[in-house]
Each structure stands twice: as structure tokens, then as C-alpha cells.
Amino acid sequence: MSEQLQHDEQAHPGVGTYLTVAGVLTVITLVEVGIFYVPAFQGWLAPVLLTLSATKFVLVVGFYMHLKTDHHLFRVIFTVPLLIAVAVMVALLFLFGVVAL
Numbered sequence: 001m002s003e004q005l006q007h008d009e010q011a012h013p014g015v016g017t018y019l020t021v022a023g024v025l026t027v028i029t030l031v032e033v034g035i036f037y038v039p040a041f042q043g044w045l046a047p048v049l050l051t052l053s054a055t056k057f058v059l060v061v062g063f064y065m066h067l068k069t070d071h072h073l074f075r076v077i078f079t080v081p082l083l084i085a086v087a088v089m090v091a092l093l094f095l096f097g098v099v100a101l
Contacts (some may be wrong), residue, residue: 007048012069017063018063021064024059025060028052032049036049037057045091050086054086057082085086
């Protein structure tokens with residue numbers, strides 16, 4: 001039993017990893033806010049913000065929800081709906097003319 005506990009404790013990231021992820025999330029949030037106020041990005045605002053939001057989603061789910069260290073089935077359960085949602089968002093962006101080919 002103690003061998004399993006040691007394995008579980010080693011599998012989870014340490015405090016430094018959580019602080020690094022928090023720093024990356026903070027930087028991404030600052031970039032999102034900054035992009036909103038830059039007039040040159042107005043044409044690409046939606047796709048860029050959706051991409052940055054998806055990146056933050058992956059980081060939060062992977063590290064703070066411990067999905068990175070859980071069973072691979074849980075990764076599939078989170079990843080497949082995310083990919084479907086991304087496909088729907090991209091299709092809607094093209095459908096409503098936000099992004100042109």
C-alpha cells in the first residue's frame with residue numbers, strides 16, 4: 001500500500017510546476033486583454049482569443065484537475081469533446097465570415 005502512495009505522490013507535479021503554470025496562465029490572460037485593445041487584431045480577434053482560451057483550458061484541466069497524471073481514459077473523455085467544440089467554433093467562424101479563406 002505504501003508503495004502505491006509513493007508512486008502517486010511522485011506522479012503529481014510539485015509546487016514549482018503549479019506556480020509555473022499559474023504564471024503562464026497569467027501571461028496568456030494579459031495577452032488576451034492586450035489583444036483586445038490593439039486595433040490591428042480586430043479582424044482576427046475571435047480566432048486568437050478562442051485559441052488562447054483553449055490553451056488555458058488545456059493547462060487548467062491538465063495540471064489543476066490532475067488530468068495529466070490520471071488514467072488515459074479520462075484524457076480521452078476530455079479531449080474528444082474539446083476537439084468537437086473546436087471544430088464547431090472554427091466552422092461557425094467561417095460560416096459567419098469572421099475568418100475568410
